[in-house]
Amino acid sequence: MAKSGQSLGARVRNTAFSALVYLFLYAPIAVIVLFSFNTSRRNIVFEGFTLDWYGVMAGNTQLMDSLVNTLIVASCSTLLSVIIGSLAAVGMYRYRFRGRAAIDALLYIPVVIPEVVLGIALLSVFSLANVPLGLLSMIIAHATFSIPFVVFTVRARLSGFDASTEEAAMDLGANRLQVFSRITVPLIAPGIGAGAMLAFTLSIDDIIISFFTTGATSMTFPLKVMEMVRSGVSPDVYALSTIIILVTFAVVVTSQAIRYRHQKGQEHTGT
């Protein structure tokens, strides 16, 4: 392996380079966390430590409403895309049928097309069909860009799938529904989990699609921030962001640690 052959100089260079990349990625996050504890309202210099902004944040109903909206849209669109996407992945993996390539092509469109194009296309069709713009239109729009990602992650999981397990269950008298719920779903569960996490993440961070498909009363957190940018983002938004950062860091690090230990355990038992 190249690793063992690396000289000390090369190793130092690699570490320094990686450190710079991470500095680039984390510098603005550090700024947000720091300024959420800043006594000054203007986010320019750090004047002193305070926890006041966390209280202000909790009392800011507009901000809290936008957070609730974000979570509603993300949960509902994730649920929808997981159901539709997982069924599709299994169906498209198991059966060869006419039109399969066409569905595949449709699924790739949201992945490669600029979000602004998808956003205006959905807005146009919602207005044509008189769908009122609000939480429901945003849920539909978010599910639309999430479904392909769920299909792809579940499909990746299925490529190592042993069809004989399903056949054995059928031979032992299980019906299709039992086979699906007892055999297929548990087997693809990690793929579904990864797809759900991806769908949720894409939804809570989405700006462009929401920008076009939202209504006047259904502001999400990213849109709220976008609106505040002109007048200046107040530190209570930093406080909320800090809480979101801490929660996601905890969730991601724990889930990755579990996954890593699980993989390691599998390597040891040789399965």
Next chain:
Amino acid sequence: MASRNATQTTGFLRRRLQRAAPLLTMVSPVTVWMVILIAVPLIYVLFISFCSTDEAHHIVFAFTLQNYAKLFDPTLLSIYGNSLLIAGLTCLISILIGYPFATIMANSSPFKRTLMMVFLMLPFWTNSLIRLYGWRSILGSNGFINSVLQSLGLITQPLELLYNHFAVVLGMVYVLLPFMVLPIYTVILKLDHSLLEAASDLGARPARRFLKVTLPLTSSGIFAGSIMVFIPALGYFFVSNLMGGGTTQLIGNVIARQFKEAFNWPFGAALSIVLIIITLVLVRAYTKTGGKMDDLGAM
């Protein structure tokens, strides 16, 4: 006789339907959804790009090519130029940072690899607008960089680091870098090391080996990453809003304005068709050179 035939036919249909039932339950939801919410909307955008508007900004369904004629307006041409320049620079810088980073990651131990991947993706669970706003505090005229440089006495006047192309490109690279790293990382991981050893055994120096063996073998990853960076960079209007402060207009900004402020949907639709064509051409070139579509969704 006829009735027996009919029972046979319905029996045959029922059996076929029964066999197709699981396929239909699994595949029809996604088909209906994607047709109604992807195919129909895009066809409708193409349709309204040939329409015009009345004084009340309503779409008038009468065929016209005026929206396409307006695409060649000189101010718009400079916006395309700007847009392509910024997307191109974003792509190039992402490769220059992402390629070595992906190499280092792929050559690390499995534990370190997982760790590097997690910390690469972690920032993306935080709202990107907020993170870009953090950059404004770093780059602003009273920001971190200017304060440090001034207190060191290196500059007397604050440097204008925000509200220019530089800031927009920085913001784009910041938001899009992982999309470059991931596909490159995937191909480097799959790289056949015996080919590299063969090159070394045959006397190739490291630089030559990289140019003649490693780079061609990993070019599909660079191509996939470039598509995932270049195309969004043409449309991410919020990055140019935040970091460019109106000094930098991208195609995405013009489209957004047609739909939300100017209410000239047909013209915005024609601009969107331009973006769709650019996307199709790039993706076609990618698959023609052997790129796999699945590698584009490698998130």
